[in-house]
Amino acid sequence: MRQLRIGIVGLGNIAQKAYLPILSQADHWELSGGFSPDQQKAQKVCNSYRIPCFSRLDILAGQSDAVFVHSSTASHYQIVSELLTLGVHVYVDKPLAETVAQAERLIELARQKNLVLMVGFNRRFAPLYRQLKQQMDRPASLRMDKHRTDSVGPKDIGFTLLDDYLHVVDTALWLAGSPANLLSGSLQTNADNQLLYAEHHFQSTHTLITTSMHRRAGSQRESVQSVTNGAMYQIDNMSRWQREDALGILELPLPGWQSTLIQRGFDGAIRHFISAVSNQTAAETSGEQAIYAQRIIQQLLKNLGSA
Structure with missing residues (x-):
């Protein structure tokens, strides 16, 4: 049986740091090559991984069964739609597209073509977050914080919410496990309409959910705290696990x-997509799951504009 052929579009920082180190291992697939409009940069990266460098997207698609897309958000709609039209399965960095309307059209196109379309919400595949989701018993509250040392600007609030805060909203609501309603929140900006601080409160069936991000907190800390039936949990930076109950405090050592x-979920997300393509099953972050948090970000921006 022929191995699955995997291509990659966009060879920038995220591709080089998180995806190529795993994809180049070629476990039960083969890395067919890469493409980027910046051919000089693309050739250098492809040479370092000893893979073909393609000059056109359609040629890469013709040599691939599935493609990972790591280009700019503004280019997602055009690139993903072309790949799907050419009959290629697609994994794309979040968000799926620049607007919800574009994302909906891509989801419908993938459905019509019977292709796997997955959005790369890597935190859903972080082992400690998956363990927490499995072990929590009817959480009463769940809070997720993802702060930055000093990352105000240079883009406006709309870009930052869709590029970074989207991770917080998606992960927190996924952990809570059921649809949630927005109760309240706050967005603080500077004079240049750049995000300083965001905090929002949601209510799902049983859980009060809080999301928070400060862009100049002096720390890169990411944490999740949950109060559940019989235990309290805290996870820091996807690497430190603490559970407190009547028997005391349990801390799990990092393997x-x-x-x-692996800790940050990239390995799990990549392998999940490849498994979905190989077995023709739906990806966890496809369809409505791919754009649920983006709909909420769109609502936050709409509320900000009408404030």
Whole structure:
């Protein structure tokens, strides 16, 4: 049986740091090559991984069964729609597209073509977050914080919410496990309409959910705290686990063999997509799951504009 052929579009920072180190291992697939409009840069990266460098997207698609897309958000709609039209399965960095309307059209196109379309919400595949979701018993509250040392600007609030805060909203609501309603929140900006701080409160069936992000907190800390029936949990930076109950405090040591790419969910997300393509099953972050958090971000921006 022929191995699955995997291509990659966009060879910038995220592709080089998180995806190529895993894809180049070629476990039960083969890396067919890469493409980027910046051919000089693309050739250098492809040479370092000893893979073909394609000059056109359609030629890469012709040599691939599935493609990972790591280009700019503004280019997602055009690139993903072309790949789907050419009959290629697609994994794309979040968000799926620049607007919800574009994302909906891509989801419908993938459905019509019977192709796997997955959005790369890597935190859903972080082992400690998956363990927390499995072990929590009817959480009464769940809070997720993702802060930055000093990352105000240079883009406006709309870009930052869709590029970074989207991760917080998606992960928190996924952990809570059921649809949620927005109760209240706050967006603080500077004079240049750049995000300083965001905090929002949601209510799902049983859980009060809080999301928070400060862009100049002096820390890169990411944490999740949950109060549940019989236990309290805290996870820091996807690497430190603490559970407190009537018996005391349990801290799980980080497995010595576990790499950062496994801890942060990139390895799990990549392998899940490849498995979905190989077995023709739906990806966890496809369809409505792919754009649920983006709909909420759109609502936050709409509320900001009408304030």
